[in-house]
Amino acid sequence: MIKQMDYKTLADRFWVNGFLHIPNFFSKDLMTKLNRICLEQFGMDPDWEHTNEFIEKSNCEIVPWFPIREGVREFLDVDQDSRFSQLTQEILGEGWQNLYCMSMFSKKGTNGQAWHQDSPPDDAKKFNLNRLVYTHSITEEIGGQVVAVPGSHKTGLITKGDPDENFDNQVILTPKQGDLVLLHGHCWHRVLPVTGAYRVSTNFRAIPSGTPEEITDTAIYRNMKYYFPTNEVIEER
Numbered sequence: 576m577i578k579q580m581d582y583k584t585l586a587d588r589f590w591v592n593g594f595l596h597i598p599n600f601f602s603k604d605l606m607t608k609l610n611r612i613c614l615e616q617f618g619m620d621p622d623w624e625h626t627n628e629f630i631e632k633s634n635c636e637i638v639p640w641f642p643i644r645e646g647v648r649e650f651l652d653v654d655q656d657s658r659f660s661q662l663t664q665e666i667l668g669e670g671w672q673n674l675y676c677m678s679m680f681s682k683k684g685t686n687g688q689a690w691h692q693d694s695p696p697d698d699a700k701k702f703n704l705n706r707l708v709y710t711h712s713i714t715e716e717i718g719g720q721v722v723a724v725p726g727s728h729k730t731g732l733i734t735k736g737d738p739d740e741n742f743d744n745q746v747i748l749t750p751k752q753g754d755l756v757l758l759h760g761h762c763w764h765r766v767l768p769v770t771g772a773y774r775v776s777t778n779f780r781a782i783p784s785g786t787p788e789e790i791t792d793t794a795i796y797r798n799m800k801y802y803f804p805t806n807e808v809i810e811e812r
């Protein structure tokens with residue numbers, strides 16, 4: 576059980592770095608159940624949903640699925656977990672909202688995702704919070720580690736440059752089954768290539784009060800801005 580004071584400490588740590596990795600937040604039983612549901616949905620070789628242009632430019636080779644939208648109630652056990660909500664409230668404040676729950680599948684031999692921000696950092700108060708739940712362990716063999724730059728949620732637009740550059744101050748996270756990773760949408764982040772059989776992560780995205788629901792329609796990469804509703808590169812960088 577996390578104590579009230581601990582939520583405050585965790586939220587403070589989140590706000591310093593723009594991300595926070597909490598081991599063993601959810602039970603292995605629940606995670607194993609959700610992972611099985613994801614694998615039943617995706618299989619091992621799902622079709623791409625994105626355009627070739629997007630995949631080439633963003634190195635983003637994931638297939639998304641929205642289980643709660645599809646009525647898969649098992650995912651509500653995460654969504655409605657009171658510790659999960661309390662921690663979110665401590666980070667985002669009164670009036671925060673769920674945005675959507677998105678599971679992401681990557682096949683063996685895919686590139687992961689290049690450096691990006693999930694939403695435009697024009698206004699520091701308007702952003703998405705990624706609440707990433709790992710239903711299976713990420714390991715060295717599987718690949719797909721999450722990489723983030725501490726403090727980059729406070730520095731505005733991600734710099735132009737090599738989509739997969741190694742930064743001296745980057746931090747590599749290797750979440751295990753049941754771990755929770757909280758990641759500010761303006762914090763620079765990427766996912767390393769997937770070398771094992773497959774990789775699944777599930778993002779329970781949330782927004783603070785005053786943030787429009789369309790905030791994640793536009794994502795920023797080091798080489799482009801991309802607009803998902805029309806699958807268009809809206810700016811080359």
Ligand SMILES: O=C(O)CCC(=O)C(=O)O
Nearest residue numbers: 679693705707721776778
């Ligand atoms: O799958 C992950 O670990 C991170 C994916 C990501 O970049 C995101 O959900 O915004």
Ligand SMILES: [Fe+2]
Nearest residue numbers: 691692693764
């Ligand atoms: Fe992201």
